[in-house]
Amino acid sequence: MIKEKIVEEIKSCEKLLIGIGEEWNAKETGDIKELYEKLNRMIQGKDYFIVTTVTDGEIRKSSLDQKRIVAPCGNETWRQCSKSCTKDIWEPLEIPDDICPHCGQPLTGNTIKAEEYIEEGYLPQWNAYTYWLSATLNKKLLLLEMGVGFQTPTVIRWPFEKTASINNKAHLYRIHGSFSQLSDTVKGKADAISENSLEFFRSL
Numbered sequence: 305m306i307k308e309k310i311v312e313e314i315k316s317c318e319k320l321l322i323g324i325g326e327e328w329n330a331k332e333t334g335d336i337k338e339l340y341e342k343l344n345r346m347i348q349g350k351d352y353f354i355v356t357t358v359t360d361g362e363i364r365k366s367s368l369d370q371k372r373i374v375a376p377c378g379n380e381t382w383r384q385c386s387k388s389c390t391k392d393i394w395e396p397l398e399i400p401d402d403i404c405p406h407c408g409q410p411l412t413g414n415t416i417k418a419e420e421y422i423e424e425g426y427l428p429q430w431n432a433y434t435y436w437l438s439a440t441l442n443k444k445l446l447l448l449e450m451g452v453g454f455q456t457p458t459v460i461r462w463p464f465e466k467t468a469s470i471n472n473k474a475h476l477y478r479i480h481g482s483f484s485q486l487s488d489t490v491k492g493k494a495d496a497i498s499e500n501s502l503e504f505f506r507s508l
């Protein structure tokens with residue numbers, strides 16, 4: 305019943321905001337590519353934006369519109385200097401020996417786990433996201449939050465609650481195996497689904 309409702313709301317919403325969190329880490333699932341392709345088919349033609357905290361870069365290889373994705377926690381397949389001597393970021397295999405051409409130190413993944421995270425990797429898309437978000441205020445907005453726990457709640461979880469609470473036409477679905485609880489600020493505008501979001505989405 306709730307699944308049919310979500311599919312129907314995806315079709316009828318004007319704006320669709322999707323949050324993807326740690327449950328979607330490819331290391332824990334074998335069919336992540338298929339799931340991103342399924343997501344792409346489901347939201348084809350919608351005015352959507354995806355915020356993800358997953359850093360494995362798998363979403364970048366999918367058919368999803370890359371201009372509608374922001375990954376504020378970074379991308380392991382993009383490389384940066386481990387000593388952050390430069391703000392340069394390199395594509396996978398652009399530097400075959402994985403050594404910084406400026407200072408000779410090893411490169412590391414361009415993610416929040418780097419000693420000094422070079423945020424320039426995601427900032428242009430973050431600006432695109434905040435611009436997109438500013439146009440959702442009086443629109444019928446569906447927020448679909450899948451697998452976002454408390455590793456970095458300031459990126460998706462708390463802002464999504466705030467966005468839902470200030471928009472009268474918003475509806476939030478929070479799907480998570482163990483952290484689906486909702487704050488009081490979204491009472492009546494949100495549903496918590498206590499199920500692993502990957503399993504839930506597979507059967508959607």
Ligand SMILES: [Zn+2]
Binds near residue numbers: 387
């Ligand atoms: Zn360097």
